[in-house]
Amino acid sequence: MAAPQPERRGWSPAFVLLTAATFAVGLMVGLGLFTFVYAKGASYLSTDPQACINCHVMNEQYDGWINGVHADVATCSDCHMPHDNVVHKYWVKGENGFMHALKFTTGWYPENIVARPVSLAITNEACLYCHAELTNDIRHPGTPDDGEVFDCVRCHSGVGHG
Amino acid sequence: MDKERDMTQTEPDPQPVPAPEPRQRKRTFLLGAVLVLAATATFAIAALLVTIFQHQQESAQTWVKVVELDETTVDPSIWGQNFPSQYQAYLRTAEFTESAHSGVLVPHDVAGDPRSEVPSSKLEEDPRLVRMWDGYPFSVDYRHARGHAFMTIDQQFTLRNIEFKQPGTCLNCHASTTALMSELGNGDVQAGFEAMGTVPLKELIEQVEHPVACIDCHDPSTMALRISRPAFKAGIAELKASEGIENYDVNRDATRQEMRSYVCAQCHVEYYFAGENKVLTFPWDKGLDVDNIFDYYMEIGHVDWTHAGTGAKVLKAQHPEFELWSQGVHAANGVSCTDCHMGYVREGASKVSNHQVTTPMADVNATCGTCHSTGDGVLEARVTTIQDRFIESRDRALDALVALIDDLTAAQTDGTPEASLELARTYQNKASFYIDIVYSENSYGFHAPDYTQRILSQALDAARKGQLALQGATAAELEPSEVTRNNLEQSLRAGGGHTGG
Numbered sequence: 001m002a003a004p005q006p007e008r009r010g011w012s013p014a015f016v017l018l019t020a021a022t023f024a025v026g027l028m029v030g031l032g033l034f035t036f037v038y039a040k041g042a043s044y045l046s047t048d049p050q051a052c053i054n055c056h057v058m059n060e061q062y063d064g065w066i067n068g069v070h071a072d073v074a075t076c077s078d079c080h081m082p083h084d085n086v087v088h089k090y091w092v093k094g095e096n097g098f099m100h101a102l103k104f105t106t107g108w109y110p111e112n113i114v115a116r117p118v119s120l121a122i123t124n125e126a127c128l129y130c131h132a133e134l135t136n137d138i139r140h141p142g143t144p145d146d147g148e149v150f151d152c153v154r155c156h157s158g159v160g161h162g
Numbered sequence: 163m164d165k166e167r168d169m170t171q172t173e174p175d176p177q178p179v180p181a182p183e184p185r186q187r188k189r190t191f192l193l194g195a196v197l198v199l200a201a202t203a204t205f206a207i208a209a210l211l212v213t214i215f216q217h218q219q220e221s222a223q224t225w226v227k228v229v230e231l232d233e234t235t236v237d238p239s240i241w242g243q244n245f246p247s248q249y250q251a252y253l254r255t256a257e258f259t260e261s262a263h264s265g266v267l268v269p270h271d272v273a274g275d276p277r278s279e280v281p282s283s284k285l286e287e288d289p290r291l292v293r294m295w296d297g298y299p300f301s302v303d304y305r306h307a308r309g310h311a312f313m314t315i316d317q318q319f320t321l322r323n324i325e326f327k328q329p330g331t332c333l334n335c336h337a338s339t340t341a342l343m344s345e346l347g348n349g350d351v352q353a354g355f356e357a358m359g360t361v362p363l364k365e366l367i368e369q370v371e372h373p374v375a376c377i378d379c380h381d382p383s384t385m386a387l388r389i390s391r392p393a394f395k396a397g398i399a400e401l402k403a404s405e406g407i408e409n410y411d412v413n414r415d416a417t418r419q420e421m422r423s424y425v426c427a428q429c430h431v432e433y434y435f436a437g438e439n440k441v442l443t444f445p446w447d448k449g450l451d452v453d454n455i456f457d458y459y460m461e462i463g464h465v466d467w468t469h470a471g472t473g474a475k476v477l478k479a480q481h482p483e484f485e486l487w488s489q490g491v492h493a494a495n496g497v498s499c500t501d502c503h504m505g506y507v508r509e510g511a512s513k514v515s516n517h518q519v520t521t522p523m524a525d526v527n528a529t530c531g532t533c534h535s536t537g538d539g540v541l542e543a544r545v546t547t548i549q550d551r552f553i554e555s556r557d558r559a560l561d562a563l564v565a566l567i568d569d570l571t572a573a574q575t576d577g578t579p580e581a582s583l584e585l586a587r588t589y590q591n592k593a594s595f596y597i598d599i600v601y602s603e604n605s606y607g608f609h610a611p612d613y614t615q616r617i618l619s620q621a622l623d624a625a626r627k628g629q630l631a632l633q634g635a636t637a638a639e640l641e642p643s644e645v646t647r648n649n650l651e652q653s654l655r656a657g658g659g660h661t662g663g
Contacts, residue, residue, distance in 0.1 A: 014186065017193040024200035031204055035211045056221050056511040105213050111508060111528030114537065157535060 044097055047077045055104050057113065064161030079126045079160055080119065092122065120153060123160070127152040221511035231382035236341045241376040247509055251517035252376075255309035259520045263549065263606050265306030275319045281306035290560050291601070293567055294594055297470030298478060299326045307481075307604055310519060313337070313373045323363055329440040330366030331359040335429035337370035340377050340390050345369075355392040359440025379425040387421040388413050391428040397444025398424065404449055422498035427484035430499075432599065434464055450485045452599050452617050456592065472570040474587035479598035486603050490610030497533070505529040545608060552607025555618040556600060562625035563593045573632050582631050589628030596621035 036042070043051035053062045065071055070079070080096070082088045096119070103109040115123070128135070131152075139150045153159070228243040235241065242249025258267050258281075265282040284304045285291050295301035303321035317323060317336040333339055339358075340351075346361075347354025358366065381388045389395055389412045402410035416424055432455060436443040445464075448454035459477055466478040487493050492502070504515045505528040522529035523545065530541045570586050600607065600614050607614040627640045642650070 014190055014193070017190060017197065021193045021197040021200065024197050024204065028200045028204040028207065031207050031211070035207050035214070038211065039214045055217060057508070104217070105210065107510075110531070111505065111525065112531035112535075114527075114531075114535070 044093075047075050049076045052076045055100075057100075057104060057109075061161045064158075068159070068161060070160055074130075078129075079123050081126070082122050083126060083129045120151075124150075124152050127156075217511045220509065224512060233344075233377070233382060234341060235382055236338055236372055236375055236377055238372060238375040238377075241380075241382075245376075247514045248376075248517045251507070251514075253311070254518040255520070256311035257518070258308055259524050261521045261523050262546065264521070267308075272319075277315060277319060280316070281308050288560075290564050293471070293564050294560070294597070295478070296567075298467040298476075299328075300478065302326075310374050314367065314370065317363075318367050328363040329359040329435060330361040330363050331435050331440045331442050332363050333358060333366050333370060334391060334393060334442050336373075337367070338372045338375040338378050339370065342366075342370055343392075352392055356439060356441050359435060359442070374429075378428070387418065387425050389416075389421075389424060389428060393433065393442040393444055394424065394428040394431075397431070397446045398427075400444070401446040401450065404447060419496060419498055422500040423484065423487070423493075426499040426503075430481055430483035432479055432482035432485055434459075434466070436464075450488045452485070452596060452620075455485070455599075456595060459595075469567070469587075469590065471567055472587060472590060473574065473583075474570070474590040474594075476591050477595040477598075479595055480602050482599055482603050483605065483609060486600070486605065486609040486614065488610075489613040492609075501532070502529045505532065548608050548611045549606040552600070552611065552614055552618075555615055556597065556607075559593070559597050559618045559621040559625065560601075562622050563590070563597055566590055566593065566625045566628040569629055569632050578632055579634075582634060585631040585637055586628040589624045589631060593621045593624035593628065596624065 040051070040054055043054065049062060049065065052058050062076075065076070077093070082092055135150075135152075225245060229240055231241060231244065238249060238252060242252075258264070260266065265284070265287070267279045268282050270277050270280040282305065284306060285301070291304060292301045295304075299322040302325060305316075305320075308316070313335070314337045317332060322328065323332075333342070334355075343351045343354035343358070345354065346357045376382075378390050379387055389398075395412055398412050399410045402408075412424060431444055433442055433444050435441065445455045445458045448458050456477075464477065465475040467476055468474070469476050484499075487499065500515060502522040503519050504517060505522070505525065506513045507516045507528065516528070523542070526541055534541055566586070567590065570583070570590060573583060573586070596617050600617055603609065627635070630640060631637075641647075
């Protein structure tokens with residue numbers, strides 16, 4: 001009764017399966033870590049604009065920015081990430097990162113990239129983070145009920161990327 | 163541990179019961195699921211890793227030299243070994259890009275003609291063209307344009323070549339001719355170029371193998387854009403001389419951005435065959451405006467054909483895309499032909515210009531979208547408006563010209579004085595040339611909308627005056643009013659781009 005037990009414990013199908021599953025998970029974690037490092041994954045957690053041109057798709061936007069008026073005062077994330085709280089910021093960063101990776105990997109994006117409305121709204125808010133006071137007088141709505149949102153980048157579309 | 167506990171719990175029972183099995187099965191299932199999930203995730207991560215690796219390679223290498231290229235390498239497939247992306251796109255010029263005014267491909271079955279389909283006939287679409295070109299080969303066969311890949315075969319089998327004698331000069335823009343010119347001139351390209359018109363097209367076309375190829379626009383050693391066509395070198399030098407720039411050498415003096423239009427302008431221009439040897443010549447000595455070009459032709463007395471119905475000596479215009487573009491807002495802002503017709507295409511992390519030269523409407527985002535971020539079909543609607551308005555004015559002008567041709571044809575035998583007939587014929591020539599220059603231009607007015615409308619108003623005016631001349635009005639009576647003349651002079655002084663008439 002006692003003798004067969006260790007044998008069963010050592011080579012039972014369940015034990016083999018456990019070993020295989022553990023190995024597979026380890027392989028996944030290892031390969032995942034390697035890919036993360038190889039793809040400069042950590043750089044995306046920073047605010048370094050260099051990270052935004054890792055894949056070269058935004059080279060023109062980067063070139064425009066570095067030669068533009070905002071290069072000395074604002075980085076990519078200053079204008080493209082929300083400023084309200086850190087959770088929202090990292091949520092948007094993660095969501096943007098996922099969308100960018102998905103589109104770049106699949107190639108499903110237009111030749112001249114276009115910002116989504118949700119991204120434009122974040123940028124519009126970001127303008128005000130610095131320029132709210134300066135533009136206070138010109139952003140008065142026509143009437144108190146006028147809910148129109150002033151869209152800075154509709155006219156100042158070249159201000160970020162030179 | 164679990165198993166042991168299970169065992170002890172089941173010990174009192176004389177018969178083994180399957181109580182542990184559901185739990186064990188559940189655990190086995192869980193482990194199996196973990197294994198499958200981990201395998202799937204690992205598979206996906208590995209695939210991602212490979213694409214990341216590929217993209218990094220793409221950004222590291224722009225091209226790899228596989229074969230040596232020199233001035234004798236005409237075959238584009240050899241160039242394609244070094245530049246596969248560009249070559250693949252170049253091959254796609256064989257695809258027909260349907261657009262609003264492209265016409266369609268129609269089945270074609272003619273003995274001795276290898277083509278199974280050809281673009282639809284413009285003459286059938288608009289029979290007024292047959293009246294306009296009466297007595298000239300174009301009134302027999304004139305079709306919609308299609309991609310570069312067909313430039314040689316379409317020219318070989320058009321009825322204009324089959325039924326008429328055409329000079330070899332045509333090949334300048336219907337084949338890759340760099341090697342041919344060198345061969346004809348025994349190494350002297352200029353001499354070879356000048357000799358092309360002395361050989362019939364039917365013979366010379368047998369000596370070429372490829373439609374326009376890499377070598378016609380690119381220097382094989384550096385890939386830099388270069389002008390290979392002597393006619394353009396001479397034409398642009400004359401144009402620059404008219405602007406006060408002497409000894410202009412396009413390959414030495416042009417900027418890269420200028421070259422991105424000039425390489426196209428080697429062919430997409432108005433031209434004529436000069437002298438007995440039928441040497442290809444561009445009428446640019448006075449400028450690129452249609453008035454400059456018409457003045458130039460009047461001065462040298464060039465005539466393309468005599469109209470069969472009216473006896474008028476008439477000029478034929480052909481595909482002046484470069485001239486029309488030069489008068490438009492895009493040229494004024496430094497936007498080249500290639501910016502719109504060969505927009506950049508991303509291939510992973512690298513970018514190449516699209517060598518499938520075609521209408522920018524095929525991918526508005528990749529072409530117009532580079533500068534105009536307006537989405538939602540705004541740009542497409544703008545193009546439609548410009549082209550529809552062009553067609554409206556063009557149709558009125560062409561109706562007027564046909565009316566003049568009708569009247570002038572009838573006047574041949576009704577006793578109208580010869581002086582009136584002769585005057586009316588000069589107006590026919592002007593109306594015909596001015597309509598032709600925008601009709602045979604392939605943008606339907608888009609390249610310079612306001613300028614095109616001006617040309618059509620001039621054509622309408624000329625047709626009107628032709629009809630008045632038949633009723634006895636003299637040239638002096640048909641002069642523009644003093645106000646019109648003053649405004650023209652003022653516009654000229656201000657450099658408004660108008661040169662008269």
